[in-house]
Amino acid sequence: MWCDIGVNLFSNQFDSDRVAVIERAALAGVTQLLLIGSDIDESRQNITFCQQHHSCFSTAGVHPHQAANVKPDWLIQLQTLSKQAEVVAIGECGLDFNRDFSSREQQQHVFAEQLQLARQSNKPIYLHERDAFTTQLAMLKEQQISHGVAHCFTGDVLQLKAYLELGLYIGITGWVCDERRGETLQHALRYIPSDRLLLETDAPYLLPRTMQPKPKSRRNEPAYLPVIAQMVAQLTGHTMDELATLTWQNSQRLFGFQPGLSTTYA
Structure with missing residues (x-):
């Protein structure tokens, strides 16, 4: 069994076949999905979907791209939302100084509030970072964050070790399958301890370039997680069975998944 810890299921790319996507995933052995909440509305949509599909869980948070758009009561x-049984992590949150869709000051304010909420709720933080590593690491240390995952990690060995020293897990996507830009990640992958490794598609994005044949839609899906796993197994020396077991156990340990929950905490 596989767990995909990163699915943007309410991307408009899935509007026509959202339920079929999770059915195809199950047929491929990807039996548990973590849906990513990038703003309040998407987090709420995820929760409603999870209440109807018990193989799915959700994060709840505000992505740095959306930080400028939050309402006063966000x-x-x-x-x-964080009290919902279906919500197992706070995020996707962090800093993105590459595109600066929100001001850096606003990004840091919204991120800091979510770090505090993660600590208060005792839920792992689900991190995004792009071109902002130094500032993000400083904020994580300031808030004494030690429970969470670096989602879609694409950094180098030094960045990896800094996250590991905090106690974080590392999420690996199809970026590792990219012969053009994945070389740094392929090298760093070897330094991830077996008990900190997680796998994710970040679907519908980051279709693995090693996939043959590629779907005509060029859209990534949770069903393609084993393609990523094949590359990770090749680079780490694990068998596919070993990798499935250890990444499944890691996902259960970090997120505390409890299949079948569909109620709200008081």
């Missing part, structure tokens, strides 16, 4: 809404 944090109160997020606190409420």
